[in-house]
Amino acid sequence: MKQTIVIxxxxxxxxxxxxxxxxxxxxxxxxxxxxxxxxxxxxxxxxEVPDIVLxxxxxxVMDGFETAKWIQETHPNILVMALSMQDDEASLLKxxxxxxxxxxxxxxxxxxxxxxxxxxxxxxxxxxxWASDKIFxxxxxxxxxxxxxxxxxxREVEFLKYTTTEMNYREISEKMFCSPRTIENYRxxxxxxxxxxxxxxxxxxxxxxxxxxxx
Numbered sequence: 001m002k003q004t005i006v007i008x009x010x011x012x013x014x015x016x017x018x019x020x021x022x023x024x025x026x027x028x029x030x031x032x033x034x035x036x037x038x039x040x041x042x043x044x045x046x047x048e049v050p051d052i053v054l055x056x057x058x059x060x061v062m063d064g065f066e067t068a069k070w071i072q073e074t075h076p077n078i079l080v081m082a083l084s085m086q087d088d089e090a091s092l093l094k095x096x097x098x099x100x101x102x103x104x105x106x107x108x109x110x111x112x113x114x115x116x117x118x119x120x121x122x123x124x125x126x127x128x129x130w131a132s133d134k135i136f137x138x139x140x141x142x143x144x145x146x147x148x149x150x151x152x153x154x155r156e157v158e159f160l161k162y163t164t165t166e167m168n169y170r171e172i173s174e175k176m177f178c179s180p181r182t183i184e185n186y187r188x189x190x191x192x193x194x195x196x197x198x199x200x201x202x203x204x205x206x207x208x209x210x211x212x213x214x215x
Contacts, residue, residue, distance in 0.1 A: 002027055003121055004048065008034045008067060009056035009083065014106065018054065021110045028052075028117055037062025037070065049075060052120065055100070057084040057091055065098050072099030079120055092131055097197045102126035123166050125200065150193050159186040160211045163202040 005028055009015040012035075019030045031050050034040040036059045053071060057064035068080050081102035082095040092103055102120045104113070105128075120126040152160070155176070162172045173183040191197060194205055205211075 002029045003052060003117070004028075004050040005030050005052045005054060005117075006032055006034060006040065006044075006050040007054045008037065008040045008059070008064075009054070010035050010059040011056070014056075021113065022117075024110075025114050025117070027121075028114075036060060037064075037067030040067060041070065044075070050078060052079045052081060052117065054081050054083055057082055057086075057095060065094055068095055068098040068100050079124065081116070081120055081126065087130060096200055103131050104128065124168060127200070152190075152193065156186050156190055156193075157211060159183065160190060160202060160206045163199055164206050164211070 005022060007015045007018050007030060009018070015033045015035075019033055022028050022030050031048050032043060034043055038061050040053070041062075055064045055067055055071075059067075064082055064084075068082065071078050071080055076099075079102070080095075080100045081104060082092075082100040083104055083106055084091060085106050087105060095103060101124060102116065104116055104126075108116070116126045116128075158176060159172065162175065165172075167175065169183050169187070170180055173180045176183070187199075187202070190202055194202070196202055196205060
């Protein structure tokens with residue numbers, strides 16, 4: 001079964017070009033195209049809910065930041081891949097905080113897009129090297145290294161290690177012999193203690209502070 005995609009982009013030519021490109025991918029298909037977040041909100045109520053949303057960052061009416069946040073709150077199972085012409089750190093980090101699981105520049109080749117989509121489906125996240133570098137730098141400049149001054153429980157440390165793996169939260173709960181709800185509690189506690197808002201942030205924090213050994 002193919003992974004379904006919705007494209008949300010106010011540039012009609014780009015949206016249609018993307019749709020045409022993706023139609024040639026064996027494992028993916030585009031359900032419909034939306035001009036902005038509001039248009040997406042309307043269409044998803046009467047059309048099929050997609051597996052993936054390719055979301056433009058800069059749009060009128062309702063931009064990518066607002067749309068990503070709405071998707072995270074109302075359809076958390078949708079994988080959001082942000083699309084942008086800019087590689088600025090502020091947009092990248094804000095999209096991640098609002099729920100985006102991936103970030104790509106619009107000038108990539110079709111083969112790169114297809115590879116990125118496959119990784120997004122398999123690992124539930126995709127960030128190219130330049131984006132990972134910016135995330136790492138941001139975390140490094142935001143109190144990274146202070147983790148040892150913050151009291152973490154043994155179970156929180158164990159969970160922190162698992163954030164650097166490819167396991168999803170359900171798989172982590174099975175590995176730690178606890179309920180998914182308990183895993184959510186560990187995650188939320190770490191978000192608060194470490195002042196982070198995404199799994200990517202937790203993973204980078206773990207790597208930076210030596211909590212990434214195989215477990």
